[in-house]
Amino acid sequence: MQTGSCKFGLWKVIVSWNGNIVHQVQFVKTAPEGAVPVQFTKFLAGRSDSFAPLISSAVSGETVYARIYRAVAEIPYGETRTYREIALAADTHPRVVGNAMAKNPTALLVPCHRVLAADGTLGGFTPDLQIKKDLLKMEAAKRHTIGKS
């Protein structure tokens, strides 16, 4: 398993992975040096809308959380869903979705930042709601410029 980090604004993203399986993606203030898969640097620079072929280790299994993570991972770049919609898709309750997001081991791979509260407000984000805002702003800005030929 390898570990590395890269920057996103004032924050850093620590990544632990093994081949195409990503075990951990967390926003942190300080992170050890080290390279990360190119998908991360491109995505965080707004030059990619996908992490393929990387996948989160959290989506495997048949636990409720795994189903939630799968449902969230299907949200397209630049789009959003509500906690309720995810709950419906994963056949569980919105509360549990929040719970799952709060413990999401692989941010970005499981784009919890694209999950909003039912009334369109942002909900929450760890460690800093500002990150969620920034990601959404970037995606909204880039979604029409990525992939143009």
Next chain:
DNA sequence: ACACTGATAATAT
């Protein structure tokens, strides 16, 4: 068993 959630829908101001 109990008390928590990154929630939501229903009531009551």
Next chain:
DNA sequence: ATATTATCAGTGT
């Protein structure tokens, strides 16, 4: 339109 209250399903202690 905002504030409070029930209810919810899963996890952690």
